[in-house]
Amino acid sequence: MPADALSQVFSALADPTRRDIVARLAVADATVTELAEPYSVSVQAVSKHLRVLEGAGLVSRSRDAQRRPVHLEAEVFDLMTAWIERYRRRAEERYRRLDAVLAEMPDPPGPVASPRHPPPDPVTPGGQP
Amino acid sequence: MPADALSQVFSALADPTRRDIVARLAVADATVTELAEPYSVSVQAVSKHLRVLEGAGLVSRSRDAQRRPVHLEAEVFDLMTAWIERYRRRAEERYRRLDAVLAEMPDPPGPVASPRHPPPDPVTPGGQP
DNA sequence: TCCTTGTTCAACCGTTTGGTTGATCAAGAG
């Protein structure tokens, strides 16, 4: 199941339990049993959650005797942030443009210099098809 | 399905098609059929995707004759950004602290002025339990 | 009015997901 990285990260964080695990790992590393303790689900279920987080690259496991400390890998967050910021900024820019258009609508004082459409901004096409 | 807002947003963006739709709506509003055109799925499937995005608050639909233009609501992005930033920052701070501890391990040059822990930042506790 | 266009509703289907229980494996501690 080689779903693209971004989908895996978003999907991993779409679960409240998983998000809470991430929140706790941001404070300190922890073992599976430690992580499972606050929730009313089996340790196996939490182990599965961790495998999802690991698959998304959000978490890594090392080995310390029979314990398997879980560690948060915060770099992957940048992937999301980049995506979000890109499109949020683009949308905001669009609203700005719309506002500008609306602002100059009331009185068209002769032939306006601006073309019908503002320059269609040369952002790289092709999102995630 | 009253899943919490954050879960719905993450879940909505966990699908590549849905993410691509958002990307395209960031450029301009569009109708369902317009949105469906580039993909090799039925219009109904895209309509379902839009309902998911709408449920997450990422998108809104107005009415223009028999057309239903879809509009991107970028504010919801802030919800995600807030969550991500909070925990990323916390994790980064933890690494900073660890680095600091490691840095002063070799030679403890007498009583240091700085406290053992930097002020433990007054972020609101309680993630998503 | 009838017809066409855009969209949604409804039922169905295969796969994935989040959870369970029970067995198994790995590594100390006695």
Place this chain on the structure above:
DNA sequence: CTCTTGATCAACCAAACGGTTGAACAAGGA
């Protein structure tokens, strides 16, 4: 060596997901 502890593997289950097809519902345009 044996026993306990921490974690995973395996099989199973109900619910949700992403997709399909077919019918129904607006709202213009002829």
